[in-house]
Amino acid sequence: MGSVGVGKTSLVERLVYQRFSPEYLSSIGVRVDKKSLELDDCKVNLLIWDIAGEFMTHKVYQKYLRGAAAVVCVFDVTREQSFLAIKSLISEISNEQINPIIYIIGNKIDLVKNKAEFNYLFLDESNVDMLTSAKDGEKVEEAFQFLSKILASNSPNLRRV
């Protein structure tokens, strides 16, 4: 989840299909993709629900939170507003009677790397799990690997392979 245009769909495209399109086409509903990740001692099958950023403004997303093992909150490191949006999303999630794992990704890190143009220090480091670039593929697989590890270690009916 995350504001419009932060790169949710792009992250999934990168992770699942190893591709990237600079063209923006906003999602208007929900898309679901699968991805299997091999960890050291187990395999995790992820079912990734890519939810339109547009839903953030209408709170339509709430019903998709039920049954989610984790919520990947994505923001754009060049847009402070998108970071504030996931902050309030997170506080809403914790108000609900569910508690999925919250995993925070700052995307589009390629735009700020080695450049002093953007001020991306608005992010509170202690809260951000991974900084990624769907464009370059940087840390995308790692992000989901890492999340899978957390999921696997939290999973009660873990099937070891």
Add this chain to the structure above:
Amino acid sequence: MKKNYEFLINQDGKILKTDAPFFDASINENVAFYFPMFIDFNVTLDIENFEMDIYEASINGEKYFFKLKIHSINRNAKNVYDFVLEAEDLTEEYIDKQKHQTAYNKISIKNEYLRETNVKLDSQIDYLRTFAFVLSHDFREPLAVIKSFHDLVDNALSEKRYDDITELNQLAKKQIDLLDQMVSSLLKLQQVTSEILSNSDSQLNLSHLLDKIAKDIYESEKLQLHNQVADDLILNIDETHFYVVFQNIISNAIKYRKGDLVDVEIVCKQKDHFIEIVCKDNGVGITDEDKRKAFQFGHKGSMHNQDEIASYGIGLFTVKNIIELYKGQIGIEGNKDEGTIVTIRLPNNLIVDQMASEIKENQQFMDAKSFQNILFVDDSETTNFINKSIFESLSLHCQFYSVKNGAEAMKYLLGAKPYNDQNLYPIPDLIFLDSSMPVMDGVSFAEAFSKIRDRFNINIKIAMLSSMPMQKLKMDTKDFGIDHYIQKPLSKEKLKQFLQFN
């Protein structure tokens, strides 16, 4: 053409029957093949209440939008259920909607960036307004005091009370010092707010800088600095900038002290994405109001000791400007009576990789050897002398020549008398040009020189120095082929930087 499809699905997710044209039993019979969210159909919770308003599917490479709904039907008496998945095909309608939504989102994202810029502009305007106000107020006060001292001195003179005069003089001097300090802080502020941070290569050992400031500081006998910054941390930052930053922070600790002894602890931590420098003191702390306004221009903290030198609300504003110049952040925390904590965050790409930089440094000085003859053009002998010493301090073996204005420099270059002996006055390969001089200033010289530049068979570089704001100078000389601009005064760091670029 029918747009609503139905799938009859058994407990295992196998599609028993459907009217969907894209279904092909020979490829795959499982519902998860077409709708991956049903990958574990038999364990998917709450399947009976499953409902989805807009689902974007990609089936056999085609994009569809569906509204999905599931209900169950009892197959036989043994309570075995089958499920019916209804898929309302909304593709046609939503392909258009998606285009509109994209256009709308793009605009709202642009707006987000614009709003940010606006906020910045607003604060700039605010700053200018306050600037004028604070300045007129702050300058008037000491001036008024000096004026009244002046009258008192007159009186004392006529009444021959000479002892009083000495005392009055000392008091007046205090006020003058205050004015002087204000002017210097304003100059500093002007420097950092107008300076565009070039790809500076100045390297600074933060820990050493802190020790130096502690030593320099007025009233240093009251200060105990616990410098916890790693001794080998080198940052790509300008010494003057960060001298100002920490001098202000430490002076504030003294200004807002509680007892007689001021304790300041400075810790520097390297995080994943930034460096965090935390300065903690044992002073009177800070009120919530002051916290909010601490970095505003002209804001004076409410709790400082009255007997101290007056504060004039420029210090922390300047500090914030410097930190932001480096794309960093600064914050202030603390409670009344519990000391104040100033936290600075800097992007960690400012950390210098020692090995790499040593190689680069050597390279840089090898290159610098290519300058042989350097001509200083400045009306101040002292400046010429200092600049020369700075060159020499980098052990650059060049010959130095100096003239005192643009007209003389022109004569020198053209070999006019008294510069007609090429052996005594060789054509320089570098000219260090001051912007303001009598007779012919730097700008006029640059203009005149640009017209004769290609007469020379060596490439003559021009570096222009100025104590005025650089933007205007750059505008005035933009057509004259100036190779580099340096804010006066020249320093070792600035020279290094210059040599690196040329």
